[in-house]
Amino acid sequence: MVEAALIQALPAAWDVPGSLRESMHYSLMAGGKRLRPILVLAAAEVLGGSLEAAMPVALAIEMVHTYSLVHDDLPAMDNDDYRRGKLTNHKVYGEAMAILAGDALLTQAFFSITQAHKGHGIPAERVLAITEELAIYAGARGMVGGQAADMLGEQGITKLEELAFIHTHKTSDLIVFSLRAGGHIAGATVAQLRALSEFGNAIGLAFQIQDDILDIIGDEKKLGKPVKSDEKQQKVTYPFFIGIEASEQKVKDLTIQAKEALLRAQIAHPERLLQLADYLMQRDH
């Protein structure tokens, strides 16, 4: 469903310069795992919300995530040549167009969110809450702040708490947003939203630690991006601090913690989200 909707997210009728459209389309359709949009849909589903109405928000978060990866790969940041098994955006379209494609995807995400109200009748106050939360979780107080702390910290991080701050904002915040946004679509209560946040914070941190473990022991072909990239950039990660075995244990503990948070909330059928937590922990791709 997500793939089919993403293909239509940039209508041909829109008057957009050709190479900008191509550059946006290239990264959006490069075939990621679509984890964040799936979390939006799953959170809406477990709370009895409509998947169709959640879709514009699911697309929005994939646009924000894709922009963040296009910019993360730039020479000024991680300077990576491959992403999702293909050449990175700037390697194909040049740095200027990669920056602009990222900017345009971020802006387009806010347009997409409005369509949950305009096209699907989700009450304006819920869509307003989603818009406000996207600005917070993706911006300076969220993902951009986490990325900035990552860049500023690079080799100077000496405490696990500093690393946890980076991971929480760089990675968990978009995951938390995705879950809460699905909750808002379905009209979640404050307690349910809190449980979704706790679940998201725990699986988000587990996901980033797993990503850093895979950077050491993973298979480049399965991952679609170069391994040993953290070592090359001398990045401080959980495996660097506490070793691979303790990091693997931490991923397991966080997954249990995430599931417990969800089970404490009054959600009749949380199965879909519980399955996703297990999938993330076991992922090797």
Ligand SMILES: CC(C)=CCC/C(C)=C/COP(=O)(O)OP(=O)(O)O
């Ligand atoms: C505002 C910006 C640019 C945010 C980027 C956020 C982000 C999660 C980047 C990927 O992290 P990573 O470098 O740990 O992952 P990967 O190994 O996929 O590059």
Ligand SMILES: C=C(C)CCOP(=O)(O)OP(=O)(O)O
């Ligand atoms: C936060 C991290 C670790 C960046 C990569 O995210 P994903 O692993 O979800 O990337 P795609 O599947 O979307 O390419």
